[in-house]
Amino acid sequence: MWSATYMWSKPLFSQLLLLIAVLTSCAPTLHQEQEKTTSPAPLRTAVESDNSAGEGSVGPSSGSETDASSACLSCHEYGVNHHPTDFVPADPSNFPFPLYNSQVKCLTCHNENHMGSPFMLRGGPYTNRREICFRCHHEDEYSQIYPHIMLDSDGKVTEVNNRPVCLICHSKMPDPSVDRTKDVSFRADVAFLCWRCHSLMGKGVLNQHVLLKPSLNMLSYIEQSEQKMKVTLPLVPRERITCSTCHNPHQKGVITYEPSAKGADAPDRLRLQEAALCVACHEI
Numbered sequence: 001m002w003s004a005t006y007m008w009s010k011p012l013f014s015q016l017l018l019l020i021a022v023l024t025s026c027a028p029t030l031h032q033e034q035e036k037t038t039s040p041a042p043l044r045t046a047v048e049s050d051n052s053a054g055e056g057s058v059g060p061s062s063g064s065e066t067d068a069s070s071a072c073l074s075c076h077e078y079g080v081n082h083h084p085t086d087f088v089p090a091d092p093s094n095f096p097f098p099l100y101n102s103q104v105k106c107l108t109c110h111n112e113n114h115m116g117s118p119f120m121l122r123g124g125p126y127t128n129r130r131e132i133c134f135r136c137h138h139e140d141e142y143s144q145i146y147p148h149i150m151l152d153s154d155g156k157v158t159e160v161n162n163r164p165v166c167l168i169c170h171s172k173m174p175d176p177s178v179d180r181t182k183d184v185s186f187r188a189d190v191a192f193l194c195w196r197c198h199s200l201m202g203k204g205v206l207n208q209h210v211l212l213k214p215s216l217n218m219l220s221y222i223e224q225s226e227q228k229m230k231v232t233l234p235l236v237p238r239e240r241i242t243c244s245t246c247h248n249p250h251q252k253g254v255i256t257y258e259p260s261a262k263g264a265d266a267p268d269r270l271r272l273q274e275a276a277l278c279v280a281c282h283e284i
Contacts, residue, residue: 069105096135097122150251169193176256181234190236194243213240218281225280231271232260233280246270246277
């Protein structure tokens, strides 16, 4: 009887020793995790208050601690946003999204945790992402705006709200007579500007082209193709492929430099027809 008990307890004792060793080795890690979870969150903003209050409520003025929106610009490399920020809306008490120190910031319309609806739009998901715009703006005031029609019947640049239509996408008015690709500036990344109105293209094209950076060999080949085909294939911003690399968003007659003018008012606004466009970048 004693012998049987001894034979049973010996492996059990060994198992207990092994368990104790494992728990001991894990103790520092568990302690570190506990420290992480109990440390204060780096950002405490109106977003959190808005989420707890429910959709549609106005977040309280926050902000003396951290301007969380400023962190957005560390990755999204444009100093002038596609939408004005740092202003007090006309009727803050009726505003549908949270404000920061009573002002509109990046996080007024976007969630900060990169989760939820596409493009982190607050209050989504939306069937059409333009729907978020009309939470604050009257849709009928914008329904007639079409930024790809830039010239009136007299050939002059049209205006929207007393400003040249070009400034819907550009941060300053370009001069087509002298400006080239490197001279023009935008209100945001070009792809971001296009996505405000246009649906995303098929994933195959999107994942293999937009915002990707060509290799040095491909860059050299593209430059040769531009000279050979007399076309401009702009790689902006940051030398990446973008929507305007393949598409010309301008109305015919706006761009005076012939290589850059190609594709204006063409089918799908392609700078070259599809077969030629592909071989302009890809060696076959």
